[in-house]
Amino acid sequence: MTRLRIDLAYDGGGFYGWATQPHIRTVQGTIEAALHKLLRVPDHDPDEPLRLVVAGRTDTGVHASHQVCHLDIDESTLARAVGHMKVPAVTALEHRLQRLLPTDIAIHRVSVAPDGFDARFSALERTYVYRIADRASEVDPRLRGCVLHIDDTLDLDAMNRAAAMTLGLHDFGSFATPNPGGTTIREVKRAAWTRVPSRPLVPARDDVATHGTGDARDAARVCGDATGGYVTPTLESGLVCFTIVADAFARNMVRSLVNACVAVGIGKRDLDWFAGKMAVPKREGSTGPIAPQGLTLEHVAYPPDDELASRAEAIRAVRTLP
Incomplete structure (x- = not known):
């Protein structure tokens, strides 16, 4: 068996939390279903459950910009991800999984986990x-x-x-x-x-920022004006x-x-x-x-x-x- 580390993100608004539950949409359930489809493994296969273990279960509606989970998988099953791609199996799985998943889940990286790694219990x-x-x-x-x-x-x-x-x-x-x-x-x-x-995403024009009076420079940097142009704040x-x-x-x-x-x-x-x-x-x-x-x-x-x-x-x- 090979243990994979999966780094991912998701918008939790469309999910009833992380953990798999029957007949409702969850993050874990959605990813595991995609894995079964991608690797051609029957659902509820006792020999290859494709079960994810997560660093921290999130509740209904909660998001993750960087979640971590691990997956234990047989090497022959992992090899099925390659198909016609001329890349290592882990790389192929990362690319194919991202394309198969809905847009409210993003896979950052799939990698072979180091010895002793447990997404949940190894976390500091x-x-x-x-x-x-x-x-x-x-x-x-x-x-x-x-x-x-x-x-x-x-x-x-x-x-x-x-x-x-x-x-x-x-x-x-x-x-x-x-x-x-x-x-x-x-x-x-x-x-x-x-x-x-309030940080400007797009700064004021150089002529105001450089040559204007102190008050004008401050105004231009913060909210913009007719001379300096509108300053777009960060979200x-x-x-x-x-x-x-x-x-x-x-x-x-x-x-x-x-x-x-x-x-x-x-x-x-x-x-x-x-x-x-x-x-x-x-x-x-x-x-x-x-x-x-x-x-x-x-x-x-x-x-x-x-x-x-x-x-x-x-x-x-x-x-x-x-």
Whole structure:
């Protein structure tokens, strides 16, 4: 058997999450169906299940700009991907799979995984970003599928004080649901709210930027004027973004933390309430998840190749708090 690493991205808006479920469209189910078709393997073949193992399962409507999964496949089955292409089997699989998949899934790369690699258990950390357009932002309807719009101005200072409480090893039972036999204990390495600066994508004309007065140069750089021309901002200019990095995440953990921080940011809840939720890891109605469309899995980090197996072995152990 050969283990392949697959790096990919997807727009989660048209999927009921990652994990395969009968009779509904999921990311895993769509890719596995394409693999069965491409490699001419019957569905539910016990000898060649073509089962994907993913770094982090995403919920319904959640996106991934860089997800990672692995696939164990027999070498003779993999060879079927070549067909008339004069390239290695792994390269052929990458090209054919991308052409067969729908446009809301993109394959970045297919490669032979190093010894000891496990997409889920070898991962050191995952990075998620949640994007919000609040009242202080300019709402761009083109981003409605990946940005949540709220009709309030968010207090980022208060939200960052709340987010700082999540750093370190904690039981996030107030914000997450454990897997069967698992826990909600996780180690958060970074959690911060920022507003994306308004950066020009197309700068002002050189004559204004170079020769104009200080005020004129500033205006031209930020929003343009009749002399300097319109300055096109980047798509994310002005958005509020929550970036969180942890060794792993329990179900609904990120979206529930975002919802709690937003409640603090609009003044609906205070920091003492958030601290109480961190201190008493008990799930109840006030800490449910926020809407999914603003959330994207951005990155999965792995250790050096010679540490992959030991990392996978260590992370399989059920964690406890000191």
